[in-house]
Amino acid sequence: MSDNDVQQLLILSKQLLDAVDHKDWNTYTDLCDEELTAFEPEARGHLITGMDFHRFYFEMNPTGRPRQSTISSPMVSIMGDVALVTYVRIVQAIDDHGHDSSAAAEETRIWQKQDGDWQHVHFHRSIIS
Structure with missing residues (x-):
């Protein structure tokens, strides 16, 4: 596991969260495999496959409200061409x-090296209550 790969995966993970926060569908799809799978609270316990479920939150539910994600306590494990990135978001x-709020979630992101580039292939997000 090289420090360069670890730093690159943390940068890519932050770019992914920034794309979600800014509803930047083009960047999100560039970073994600088109067969992305996910377990997330919005899916109510169902495994989501593909990008259509996520597209709704980018295109069908626009909002101009400011939002920012911070990665806290990240851990990166690289196993060949697959990497596991975990953190609290x-x-x-x-x-x-004009009222501010903060929320936290535990996230696990799986990245796979495809044609020399890291692609986001799966995530699991759990809300911290």
Whole structure:
């Protein structure tokens, strides 16, 4: 496991979260495998496959509210052409009335090296209550 790969995976993970926060579908799809799989609270316990489920949150539910994600306590494990990135994601947001809020989730992101580039292939997100 090289320090270069670890840093690159942390940078890619942050770029992915920034794409979600800014509803940047083009960057999100560039970073994700088109067969991306996910377990997330919005799916209510179901495994989601592909990008259509995620597209809704980018295109069908636009919002101009400021939002920012911070990666806290990251851990990176690289196993050949597959990498596991785990962290706590802290999301700060401002609502329509100017009130701020923060939420946290535990996230696991799996990246796979495809044609020399890391692609996001699976994630699991759990809300911290």
